[in-house]
Amino acid sequence: MKRTYYLLLLLCLPLLTAAAKPPGYLALQPGDWFEMQVTFGPKDGPYPVLPSPYLPEGFGPAKGTTSFLCSRRYTVKYLLLQQLANGNQQYRISLERAANFAQPALSQNGNRYLPTGWMGYDSYYPSYIQGLTQKPPKDVFTLEITSQGKTVSLLEDSLLQPVTITMTSYGPATNAASSMLITTPAISIVDLQENIQHVMALRTREKLPPLLTPVSMGGYSQLLVGASYLPGGNTLVKGSTGTGAKEITLQLSDSTYTIPVKANGEFICPLLLKGPQEGMLLLDNRNVPVFLTPGDTLAITFDKTGAMTLDGNAASNSRLSEAVNGLYYYRDRVKAIQLMANIQECMDIQQIATDKFNALLRQHQGDASPVCLDYYQTAWKYYIAGEQLLFLNVRGYQADRALASFQQIPVSVTTTIDTLPVALCPYPQNNFYKIYIEQLLQYQTAHISYASGGKAMFNNFYDDFFSAVSILKGYPLYYRLASSINKELMQKSWTENQRLKPYYQDFIQNCDDSKLTTPVVKNWQLMDQWAPGNKLPFSKLSQPDGQAITLPISQDKITCLLFDDGSPIQDTAFLSFLKRHPEVHFIYLWMQEPHTTAPQRRDSLFRTLAHVTSIEIANKGDQNYAAYGLAKIGNNNFVVLDKWGRIANDHIHSTYNSWPELEEAFKAAEKIPRFSAAQKASFLNIAGWSLGSILLTALAGIWIYRVRVRRLQQGATLKATIRDLEIKAIRSQMNPHFIFNALNSIQSLINTGQFKAANSYLVKFSQLLRSVLHNAEKNTLPLSDELATIQLYCELEQLRFNFNFEMTVDPDIEPDLLSIPGMIIQPLVENAIVHGIAAKGAAGILQIKTTRQDNVLRISIYDNGTGFTAAPTDPAQHNGIGLKLVRERLQLFTTHAGNLQFSNGTGTTALLTIPIEPA
Structure with a gap:
């Protein structure tokens, strides 16, 4: 019992110790973390704005106001390392990201704010280094705070080296720019101390930083943008559909969310945003433009007639978003560009659209937030510049058909291209910026190619890669690399993509932005499943009705799978190709094009061929690559399997209805053996080691078995010896005990x-002593000898106490043939005499009866004494040395059938039960 108590106390000690610790200032457990986006400078929230140099006169805050683009912004991560016994908490603080910022200054006329310098450092997108083996370390600090939130210590874990950043100065009149490089610490310990003080001051009643509301304090603001304990997000979209829709889709610049709708039509969607984003809410056939900033709440309600109501602090911004979207898509861009005579006509049309856009901004200036106005003003500038680049791209970079490429491009166009911020756009992850980056990279690549006497070729990954590394930096570079790697992975075969591995590894090592790296890693893993020799990544495919179908892969002939997503293919030409290869089992997997108004079968010419299996599969849209290995921008995708269902060649694409690569793949697959040389060598190696291991194991098993048997035999012998010694030791205690009592009687x-x-x-004592000594070395005695000894003992005790005793043995018992432990009855007889009838004299009666029941001998010793006051079966009443030795001898001599019991009536009966066997 004590052991159990001490064990429980030992197990609970850490919990008791932990419970004894004072609570920490923030209600976190070791390992919990949260990220704060910190902005120094503004007074009106984490996304204040300074009028862009592109804003027309009359826009933006007047002199003396304090709204300007954030002067400094970074993201820091707090990780709780441990809770100390005194209530203090230790945190590791790391600089996760330092973002771009602008220096505001007065313009020449002194009445407006204009940015005279863009500066930037972003640890997500450092300078790109090829052959990088590990990510560069981040700035790390160790913080200790008291249970009241006071800083005890703040130490640097690594020396903070100044980083190189870019500063670009703009001329207010011409928008011309000049750049220079400067070095500055990414974060100072003074700034970090201020950040820590504000985080501790923002503790809520739950003792955690706030989730939904951005907080601004004087010249400082911050926003929670991530946490291990985060239950939702920092932005909320909710509302009611008024229809029977079961779900709503919300498309933002970097993510798509599927929002379930409750039975009553209500929906709610918490979002975790790190910057302003525009998007589209899709409900049935209706698209609702939205604009959201971290900390916003947007409520969208549809009534039964379909009328929509917007509410919340994001309502005005979303109304502006809807109005601006009508201008963004005012025409088919490519078709309209093809009809233009020259770039000047393009610019004239753009000026008309820009005037409409500026009028729209003026209309919403009093309602929309400064952040939203700046966002769309910036987006419009990139949109206009991107369309000019698109015009040049479509027209072979000719400003006019009468001119050569890159001749007489208007200065306003080239100035915009040269001065529009690329690496330092304040809204880098939004679609307008990504589209512009695509066009800019193609423009710069073509310009370099023409300047060196070549042509504007931009056809493969390597052209794309070296152009991007040479021209871009920061987010545009990493975005473009991610896009190029993904495109290559999805369009090329496993063998071709092995050349891409060093570039893939460099990208993962350099980039710290999970939104860019996660899709690349996922697509690499999908591509890696198509390695030659692997089984197909799937054994079943989905059909349009939702049913799964197992692919009928041949086991005795080559199998060729064709995934047809609707790319051009001449059925008659392909039919002729199929007939030339009856030795190949073709599986034609076709899907309807999305939004097809009149679906029809695509296999009318093929399905009658005996060696062709035709299956219609579900069109999963953007998920076709994950589901089938079929890129949405690829051609018909052929996969060749060898005779054993293993991949021989993957991602073979048809070109002009000619299939030379497929012909070669058939020939190569035919030559593939069941086991390759490497597999045979591996098999023989494994077989040799396996046989050797089996032999050694068998020998070791035999040796262990023999040792085990020998040890068991030795153990059995040892146990028997110990048992004999224990019995003799007990007898050596029994005999002196009896002799003492006999001599005590003689003395009396x-x-x-x-x-x-x-x-x-x-x-009589001499006779008894001779009998005891004669049997001292024997573990067992015949029952007749034991009863004779008891007879002598009772006669001796009768001389002293003058009682009456009787011994009876059942006639069916042969005492000479039964063996029992020696001197096992005597202590019971002694107890009956001394404690039961000694004081009664001639009135005392002692009866000893021996009976047999099957293989059990029952010996009862009855005395007519006063009996026991306590329960007769209570072991405490029979704890004398004699009875203790009787019980021990029963345990050593007999099995569980041996027993000693007491009963209380007119006297006391001791019943001894002994399993017997012939002597």
Whole structure:
């Protein structure tokens, strides 16, 4: 019992110790973390704005106001390392990201704010280094705070080296720019101390930083943008559909969310945003433009007629978003560009659209937030510049058909291209910026190619890669690399993509932005499943009705799978190709094009061929690559399997209805053996080691078995020896105990002058002692010898106490043939005499009966004494040395059938049960 108590106390000690610790300032557990986006400078929230140099006169805050683009912004991560015994908490603080910022200054006329310098450092997108083996370390600090939130210590874990950043100065009149490089610490310990003080001051009643509301304090603001304990997000979209829709889709610049709708039509969607984003809410056939900033709440309600109501602090911004979207898509861009005579006509049309856009901004200036106005003003500038680049791209970079490429491009166009911020756009992850980056990279690549006497070729990954590394930096570079790697992975075969591996590894090592790296890693893993020798990544495919179908892969002939997503293919030409290869089992997997108004079968010419299996599969849209390995921008995709269903060649694409690569793949697959040389060598190696291991294991098993048997035999012998010794040791305790009692009786007779009785007692005692000594070395005795000894003992005790005793043995018992432990009855008889009938004299009765029941001998010792006051089966009443030795001898000599019981009635009966076997 004590052991159990101490064990429980030991197990609970850490919990008791932990419970004894004072609570920490923030209610976190070791390992919990949260990220804060910190902005120094503004007073009106984490996304204040300074009028862009592109805003027309009349826009933006007047002189003396304090709204300007954030002067400094970064993201820091707090990780709780441990809770100390005194209530203090230790945190590791790391600089996760330092973002771009602008320096505001007065323009020449002194009445407006204009940015005179863009500066930037972003640890997500450092300078790109090829062959990088590990990510560069981040700035890390160790913080200790008290249970009241006071800083005890703030130490640097690594020396903070100044980083190189770019500063670009703009001329207010011409928008011309000049750049220079400067070095500055990414974060100072003074700034970090201020950040820590504000984080501690923002503790809520739950003792955690706030989730939904951005907080601004004087010249400082911050926003929670991530946490291990985050239950939702920092932005909320909710509302009611008023229809029977079961779900709503919300498309933002960098993510798509599927929002379930409750039975009553209500929906709610918490979002975790790190910057302003525009998007589209899709409900049935209706698209609702939205604009969201971290900390916003947008409520969208549809009534039964379909009328929409917007509410919340994001309502005005979303109304502006809807109005601007009508201008963004005012025409088919490519078709309209093809009809233009020259770039000047393009610019004239753009100026008309820009005037409409500026009028729209003026209309919403009093309602929309400064952040939203700046966002769309910036987006419009990139949109206009991107369309000019698109015009040049479509027209072969000719400003006019009468001119050569790159001749007489208007200065306003080239100035915009040269001065529009690329690496330092304040909204880098939004679609307008990504589209512009695509066009800019193609423009710069073509310009370099033409300047060196070549042509504007931009056809493969390597052209794309080296152009991007040479021209771009920061987010545009990493975005473009991610896009190029993904495109290559999805369009090329496994063998071709092995050349891409060093570039893939460099990208993962350099980039710290999971939104860019996660899709690349996922697509690489999908591509890696198509390695030659692997089984198909799937054994079943989905059909349009939702049913799964198992692919009928041949096991005795080559199998060719064709995934047809609707790319051009001449059925008659392909039919002729199929007929030339009856030795190949073709599986034609076709899907309807999305939004097809009149679906029809695509296999009318093929399905009658005996060696062709035709299956219609579900069109999963953007998920076709993950589901089938079929890129949405690829051609018909052929996969060749060898005779054993293993991939021989993957991602073979048809070109002009000619299939030379497929012909070669068939020939190569035919030559593939069941086992390659490497597999055979591996098999023989494994077989040799396996046989050797089996032999060694068998020998070791035999040796262990023999050792085990020998040890068991030795153990059995040892146990028998120990058992004999224990029995003899108990007998050695039993005999002196009996002799002591006998001599004590003789002394009593002599002391009372009963010399004749004493003499008679000595004669009988000598006989008894001779019998005991004769049997001292024997573990068991015949029942007849044991009863004779008890007879002598009772006669001796009768001389002293003058009681009556009777011994009876059932006729069916043969005492000479039964064996029992020696001297096992005597202690029970002694107890009956001494404690039961000694005081009664001639009235005392002692009865000893021996009976047999099957293989059990039952010996009862009855005395007519006063009995026991306590329960007769209570072991505490029978704890004398004699009874203790009787029980121990029963345990050593017998199995569980041996027992000793006491019963209480007119006297006391001791019942001894002993399993017996013939002597």
